[in-house]
Amino acid sequence: MAFRIPKAPGFAQMMKDGAKHYHGLEEAVYRNISACKELAATTKSAFGPHGMNKMVINHLEKLFVTNDAATVIKELEVQHPAAKMIVLASQMCEQEVGDGTNFVLIFAGALLEHAEELLRMGLSIPEVIEGYERAGEKALELLRDLTVSKVADMRDSKEVARCMKSAIASKQYGNEDFLAKLISDACVSVLPQNSLSFNVDNVRSTKILGGGVGCSKLIHGMVFQRQSESNVTRVDGAKVAVYSCPFDMLATETKGTVLIKNAEELKNFSKGEEDLFEKHVKEIVATGVNCIVTGGKVSDLGLHFANKYKLMIVRLNSKFDLRRLCRTVQGTALPRLTAPTPEEIGHCAAVRMDEVGDTSVVVFEKKPQDGSAVCTVVLRAATNNIMDDLERAVDDGVNNFKVYTRDRQMVAGAGATEIELGKRIESFGESHPGLEQYAIKKFAQSMEVVPRALSDNAGLNPTKIVSELYAAHQDDKNTSVGVDIEEGGTFNAVEAGVLDSYLVKHWAIKLATNAAVTVLRVDQIIMAKPAGGPKAPKQRGDWDRDADEH
The missing domain is CATH 3.50.7.10 (GroEL)
Structure with missing residues (x-):
């Protein structure tokens, strides 16, 4: 009795010819981490007020010159499945709170980079995931204690502009005072008299070429x-x-024909x-x-x-x-x-x-x-x-106003909140038994990515700045010390008026942690054979010319 020997051993014999299959740490996990790190590195240089612009040409050959991460990833059309997960988390943050897209990308990238170090050290994937999830929950719990002020009156445009300024500065550094006043006036004027139900669609923007930003x-x-x-x-x-x-x-x-003589x-x-x-x-x-x-x-x-x-x-x-x-x-x-x-x-x-x-x-x-x-x-x-x-800066400002109608709490900006969270999560990890403590400590280390990116883009020495920040944060009274990108060094972010929305930070940390954990849970990549038959042969010359004429 004859029987056919399968063409390939193992998993490949079940699949059609042309299907691809990667599994294990080397082939699947590290590949995914590598793709996500590349994506995070792309947008990291566009982070903060001194972020560099990206020149993106989309599939319709439209040119975009922007440092807005949401626009960059939308127009790039990322194909890699793991990188796509982080892109989706970033877009979810945009939909939920209208800001924080770049933070999600670079923080998820940092978490995965540190996860790779842990896996190479010999930790198992479940241990890393367990540590990250515990640290993420603790971070959200600690974040509530780090709120420094709130938007006192939603109908006071000066107060709203003060809180909105740092969100606009990341897009339009130098014009933030003028634009914050303009946008806060617009938002306050359309806020209903008897409620705080604000619709972002009620603040329109129209672009007219000519003049300068100050003519807006x-x-x-x-x-x-x-x-x-x-x-x-x-x-x-x-x-x-x-x-x-x-x-x-x-x-x-009625329809009819009229005869006119x-x-x-x-x-x-x-x-x-x-x-x-x-x-x-x-x-x-x-x-x-x-x-x-x-x-x-x-x-x-x-x-x-x-x-x-x-x-x-x-x-x-x-x-x-x-x-x-x-x-x-x-x-x-x-x-x-x-x-x-x-x-x-x-x-x-x-x-x-x-x-x-x-x-x-x-x-x-x-x-x-x-x-x-x-x-x-x-x-x-x-x-x-x-x-x-x-227009994107106006969009960010209006979305921030929408966020304030849901939660008015503010946290210190300029990387101050991230360093303080990192310090507290580090000590939380110390008190933790088991191998998860390594993952918790790496989560704390990943928080450094924000002050590092800010100082790096401002042309400062990231290692020196981060060590200065840690030194300042040893005193519990200095929880608001952040990166001073103007003078090069550290300063009190709250006194300087650099504030971030609590809700934006909350969602960004939550979504970045979820995205990183989801990528780590993948241990096999199975790609079915692409659809479509064989490619048509290339035509030589004009389609209507006979072959013997060539």
Whole structure:
């Protein structure tokens, strides 16, 4: 009786030809750690106020010049499965608290780097994981004790700007004072009077090329880079009707063929439709409406009647913009060209056409005392890349404000909190029996990655700075001593006003620890054979030329 000998021994005989399989420490665990370390090293140099920019060209050949880790990893499209886990943890942090993405990447990278040292020393993976999990829980417990202040009043823009400043400095170092004031004014102005339910979508930003960062300003209401369709370019005390349909003649109810024999009949036929359209416009004007916003095209006839009845017409192509405008003017978008009821009409102080630089804009302006539901930050800069970075700084500031509405606690920035956590977790490890204590101590050592990255990017000696920080933190009164990137050395971060949000730090430590532990739990990588048949042969020359012509 004959039987077939399997093509390959072991695991490979179960799989299709072309499947890949890695297992064990050398092949799987160390490979994964190596990929994650590379990713962390890429974003580490972009950490902090002196972080270097990355030039990323995505798959559509769009150029990004930024030190925002969230943008870099989003556009890079990381393929390695283990590195992807850390990227997902970082994106989760972005979704949860809108900041802390780079911290997650570099801290998870440091945890895995130290885990590799422990594994090479002879510890088993479960022991490392056990130690990391215990240290992570202890870190979150200790973090609550390290809060140094809180946002006293969410409606005081100076107080909000003070807390927001260091988050913005990591993106726009040098402009943080100006931008923090601008963003805090914007956030406070759209905060509802009787609650702290804040929607980040209510602070819009529009980018207009030209000028400098200092030319950026805040407008209560909305700004669109458009022009007025009609001759009217300004309306004060505007009553706004919003339509999601085109400003054109209504389509007739019945469809049919009309036989027209002479010019008189043609004139009478079109006149009937014109009279009907004019009647609709008159009805709209009779309600007091003096500005119309339409989501479709504006016909020549519509323009004629708009000019005749002194109506200002603004055309918006985006459904989202129409929705936001309805929220701003407190109006209702109507699907058909009918006269709005008083409840459906929106109101704002003025609708005007303006010119910022050489760009025409239409501004729907509300008075600050009216309590606008939406406000717009007009960003100015010399290049598109700087404006994109400014937009990300605004986004970070607004997300931080959202975080303060959930938890107002602040911790010391500039690496002070990380060094203090490291010191306390180190002593927690000392009191721990068993081999997990090595992993707990390595977790404490990983906390050094933040002050090291800050000092390294500022051109200082990381080892010298970290040893100075540890020396200062031996005194329990100096828990807020951090890296001084200006003078080179250490300073009291709280006195200097360098503060981080407690909630951002909490989530970042939690997610980075979870991501590192998940990567360590993987002991086998099995990759199925890629889909798709054999590759098509390359064509030589033009597709329609015969082979014998070559």
